[in-house]
Amino acid sequence: MTSERWSKPVVPRSVALVLSGGGARGAYEVGVLSYLYGELTRLRGNLPPRVDVICGTSVGAVNACYLAAHMADPVSGVKRLVDLWTSIAFEHVLRFDLRQAMRLPSVLRGGTTASGLFDVQPMVDLVTREISWKMVARSLKRGLLRGLSVSATEIATGRTTLFMDTAPDVPLPVGLGARVVVERQVIGPQHALASAAIPLVFPPVRIGSLLYCDGGLRQNTPIAPAIRLGAERILVIGLSRETRGTLVNESPTSQVNNAPGALFLLGKVLNAFLLDHVQTDVELLGRINQILEDGEQVAGPGFAARLSAQAMSRGGEPYRRVETMLVRPSQDIGRIAAQHVRRGKLSGSIVARQLLSLLDNGMNDESDLASYLLFDGAFARKLIDLGRADAEAQRDRLLAFLE
Secondary structure (H helix, E strand, O other), X not given: OOOHHHHOOOOOOOEEEEEOOOHHHHHHHHHHHHHHOOHHHHHOOXXXXXXXXXXXXXXXXXXXXXXXXXXXXXXXXXXXXXXXXXXXXXXXXXXXXXXXHHOHXXXXXXXXXXXXXXXXXXXXXXXXXXXXXXXXXXXXHOOOOOEEEEEEEEOOOOOEEEEEEEOOOOOOOOOXXXXXXXXXXXXXXXXXXXHXXXXXXXXXXXXXXXXEEEOHHHHOXXXXXXXXXXXXXXXXXXXXXXXXXXXXXXXXXXXXXXXXXXXXXXXXXXXXXXXXXXXXXHHHHHHHHHHHHHHHHHHOOOHHHHHHHHHHHOOOOXXXXXXXXXXXXXXXXXXXXXXXXXXXXXXXXXXHHHHHHHHOOXXXXXOHHHHHHOOOHHHHHHHHHHHHXXXXXXXXXXXXXXX
């Protein structure tokens, strides 16, 4: 006799992929994706890992949208994404010439025209051309993906805006806080570009009547929207190094003996804004999971349900356990960038090579600012290889997590 327990179909747990921000460091994310949809897929009997929700910020939003467009065949899509990153040159993404240099005072002063240090028209063309935006919408409409979220920062108020699109049966999430606005949008290039607009470096992006910049300023690791979109397991790809559970300085052995210059400090500021949220977000979610587990031990198996009922009575969301897994660089990307620049084998025009060399301040064995702007195929290849290796090092955990 077949019991009801065994006759019920197994409902797979919803999986979210969260991609954080960091400019040219985004090649590392592509390396991890390459492992997931390459070697890990082969280990799973050529069955690609199922992803139900994708959330991205900054360059992570660009990679997220590209993957969303290829949910019908993510293996081929990610192979193409690797090719794009490894063939990239600085001028394919950014333009800096005498005209841009002459506009620097207006960038610092502000004005009626949105501007940044670089002309980003090449990046606009690249993102518009290489991502099939119709296929992004189709992936959601066909239910190949339940939700796609792109985070940006609305400049006038400083609030995080989550541009979201979902499958027809998935409602928009609520209860994300007073500083977060959720907008249902058919995701397009303007949303990805707004999310990736690093302040001062790139010009802000106008969507409707509002100006937006990099979503990583307030929400570099968009775990909250992934949870609100129903994820029960969240795989986070970070872009900063971690040692023994503690976030370390990007170059722990470096000593700053001279007064740091503006470029050095700008690199550190970008680190603080765009990289240092990952561990905090994951640890916070882990503490919530532990509270629920401890509560069940102390107060009995109905603890989580009673806690959820109380939260819902005041308009909140129910509490539930959400598993997370984090893959992040095992090496300092700022140091890798410095070594790459100093070897002098950069691709692109003379102006681009000179500019990237200038960004290497020469004070230490790192180049944080350059690591955000080093859109160079050979550098991207190094980060992709690192991402693959770091994912491979967690092969067994990934297999279990994505089963």
